[in-house]
Amino acid sequence: AQSVAQPEDQVNVAEGNPLTVKCTYSVSGNPYLFWYVQYPNRGLQFLLKYITGDNLVKGSYGFEAEFNKSQTSFHLKKPSALVSDSALYFCAVRDGNTGKLIFGQGTTLQVKP
Amino acid sequence: SAVISQKPSRDICQRGTSLTIQCQVDSQVTMMFWYRQQPGQSLTLIATANQGSEATYESGFVIDKFPISRPNLTFSTLTVSNMSPEDSSIYLCSVETGREQFFGPGTRLTVL
Numbered sequence A: 001a002q003s004v005a006q007p008e009d010q011v012n013v014a015e016g017n018p019l020t021v022k023c024t025y026s027v028s029g030n031p032y033l034f035w036y037v038q039y040p041n042r043g044l045q046f047l048l049k050y051i052t053g054d055n056l057v058k059g060s061y062g063f064e065a066e067f068n069k070s071q072t073s074f075h076l077k078k079p080s081a082l083v084s085d086s087a088l089y090f091c092a093v094r095d096g097n098t099g100k101l102i103f104g105q106g107t108t109l110q111v112k113p
Numbered sequence B: 001s002a003v004i005s006q007k008p009s010r011d012i013c014q015r016g017t018s019l020t021i022q023c024q025v026d027s028q029v030t031m032m033f034w035y036r037q038q039p040g041q042s043l044t045l046i047a048t049a050n051q052g053s054e055a056t057y058e059s060g061f062v063i064d065k066f067p068i069s070r071p072n073l074t075f076s077t078l079t080v081s082n083m084s085p086e087d088s089s090i091y092l093c094s095v096e097t098g099r100e101q102f103f104g105p106g107t108r109l110t111v112l
Helices: none
Strands: A003-005 A010-014 A019-021 A024-026 A033-038 A044-050 A056-058 A064-068 A073-078 A087-094 A101-103 A107-112 B004-007 B010-013 B019-025 B031-037 B043-050 B068-072 B075-080 B089-097 B100-103 B107-111
Touching: A003 A087, A003 A101, A010 A019, A019 A107, A024 A073, A033 A064, A033 A073, A033 B100, A044 A056, A044 A064, A044 A073, A044 B100, A073 A087, A101 B043, B004 B089, B019 B031, B019 B089, B031 B075, B043 B068, B043 B075, B075 B089
Parallel strands: A010 A107, B010 B107
Antiparallel strands: A003 A024, A019 A073, A033 A044, A033 A087, A056 A064, A064 A073, A087 A101, A087 A107, B004 B019, B019 B075, B031 B043, B031 B089, B068 B075, B089 B100, B089 B107
């Protein structure tokens, strides 16, 4: 069965510092991996995806993610955090047969000025 | 990409009543999904709704409780039937285009 794990409920970072939000996955076959962000009282916004190609994927709002097959990880990163990045972040894997997304538990990112 | 709208954006309902949530997409899509996000929780897939076939429900969700319609390639409805406070959640529809899923803004449901 496909699964995604986000080991941290919350990540706290000072503004201007680099941030990392962790995600590990378990899939059969090639992984299709996604990151979404959810701001308070808003829907999910797509950040980036990995399907194939370069292991470093660049996405919206300056975010990027590194696909690591040997460690089965897809950590979300940003070189310099902004207070406005504070939100709930979800990692997800797509089931190749059904197309449905399986979400991690979510990680709350808190960026303090 | 796809632009998705949902109605209503939020509602407060009484126990035992039903609410129908509408999802409208600005383009024709084959695959639509309905998710539930309970307070403080992640997203859980309720069902997959493909036009021209009956919805496929995930374990723990049944058609009598969450009937779904998919009359065409741009529209779907999810009904939450005989509601209880445990149904208080955000309900989101999503569509897939090019192996990428886009989400609507969600419907925030509170059941008293």
